[in-house]
Amino acid sequence: MKIVITGGAGFIGSNLAHALAQRAEVSDIRVVDDLSTxxxxxxxxxxxHLVEGSVLDGPLLDRAFRGADVIVHLAAVPSVSRSVADPLTSHHANATGTLMVLEAARRAGDVHVIAASSSSVYGANTHLPKHEELRPAPLSPYAVGKLAAESYLAAYHHCYELPVLPFRFFNVYGPRQPAGHDYAAVVPAWINAVTTGQQVLVHGDGLQSRDFTYVETVCRVLAEAVLRKVVSADPVNLAYGTRTSLGELITELEAVLGTPIEPRHLPPRPGDVRHSHAENSRLRSLFPAVEPVPLREGLERTVEWF
Ligand code: NAD
Known part of the structure; x- marks a missing residue:
């Protein structure tokens, strides 16, 4: 199989590239990435094979997609707070970028498109757990772009019979996730803070919760989706229904790192949702064989990587 991973030089994409490279069924992996993050x-x-450039470049996509069997579209400006600071850049990369990928896939023909949406689309809809039939209520430009992206996938399936699969990722963490920049996710940011003697910063009261998913779990699902060419026009939550508050995450990290953590609380950030917890029966029915890596083990492996 020939696979293209957009955003494949990033955190999740590079973990997927390494995982797929081990599979006998995969003969060729191309990565399209502008190396922005x-x-x-x-x-x-x-x-x-790295094709350096943007998903906003149609001719570059045409070259990269030639002869591909599956495209895993992960390229994005993947941050809620960055989208609040710069909505247009977020929209271009995330919504227009997805449309460009779908158009190039349509031109290429006979190709399956798997793409990353986000739990942030549930936004202001406070119902828990989050199941895919809930009304989306984006709270940030990032979430709007992701909702547009997954809606485009469904539209291309219906209008052009393009085989698609939009996943809603929750909070993914693990090796190769960068720390030490303004938009870093909590797990790498906090591990980095503790291991470099800085204070752990918590936006809000720490009672907000997330469904943390280890990157290897995500890649197990993605690899199976690629190899079995799983199709669904409806979005699929990709998380395993473990709800962890940020305070509980600190307790887990204290155990893994073997040191007490005294966090400093900052005001909550605009655009952030309060609670995120996946209902995953759709995922379980499509991928019954995948077992998730538990949080403690995932944190241990992430700390080892640092
Ligand atoms: P990442 O920043 O590590 O990866 C994104 C990659 O896309 C980077 O390599 C970046 O250089 C590339 N990129 C950005 N704009 C591009 C463009 N215009 N053209 C080509 N490449 C471009 O982030 P990640 O955490 O690996 O996220 C991967 C995908 O998963 C994204 O679509 C993100 O929105 C989604 N997602 C991630 C999480 C998470 O918790 N990490 C949660 C929900 C959804």
């Missing part, structure tokens, strides 16, 4: 270093040893 991703890095070539993430791909060392994966044996992939």
């Amino acid at each position: 991703g890095s070539k270093d993430n791909l060392v040893g994966a044996g992939v």
Whole structure:
């Protein structure tokens, strides 16, 4: 199989590239990435071909998609707070970028498109757990872009019979997730803070909760979706229904790192949702064989990588 991963030099994409490179069924992996947040270093040893450039470049996509069997579209400006600071850049990369990928897939023909949406689309809809039939209520430009992206996938399935699969990722963490920048996710940001002697910063009261998913779990699902060409026009939550408050995450990290953590609380950030917890019966029915890596084990492996 020939696979293209957009955003493949980033955190999740590079983990997927390394995972797929081990599979006998996969003969060729191409990565399309503008290296805006991703890095070539993430791909060392994966044996992939990097096509450096933007998903907003149609001719570049045409070249990269030629002969591909599956496209895993992960390229995005993947941050709620960055989208609040700069909504247009977020929209171009996330919504228009997805449309560009779908158009290039349609031109290429006979290709399956798997794409990353986000739990942030549930936004202001406070119902828990989050199941896919809930009314989306985006709270940030990022969430709007992701809702547009997954809606485009469904539309391309209906209008052009393009085989698609939109996943709603929850909070993914693990090796190769960068820390030490303004938009870093909590797990790497906090591990980095503790291991470099800085204070752990918590936006809000710490009672907000997330469904943390280890990146290897995500890649197990993505790899199966690629190899079995699983199709669904409806979005699929990709998380395993473990609800962890940020306070509980700190307790877990204290155990894993073997040190007490005294966080400093900052005001809540605009655009952030309060609670996020997946209902995943759709995922379980499509991918019954995948077992998730538990939070403690995932945190241990992430700390080892640091
Ligand atoms: P990441 O920033 O590590 O990866 C995104 C990659 O896309 C980077 O390598 C970046 O250089 C590339 N990119 C950005 N704009 C591009 C463009 N215009 N053209 C080509 N490449 C471009 O982020 P990630 O955490 O690996 O996220 C991967 C996907 O998963 C994104 O679509 C993100 O929105 C989604 N997602 C992630 C999480 C999470 O918890 N990490 C949660 C929900 C959804």
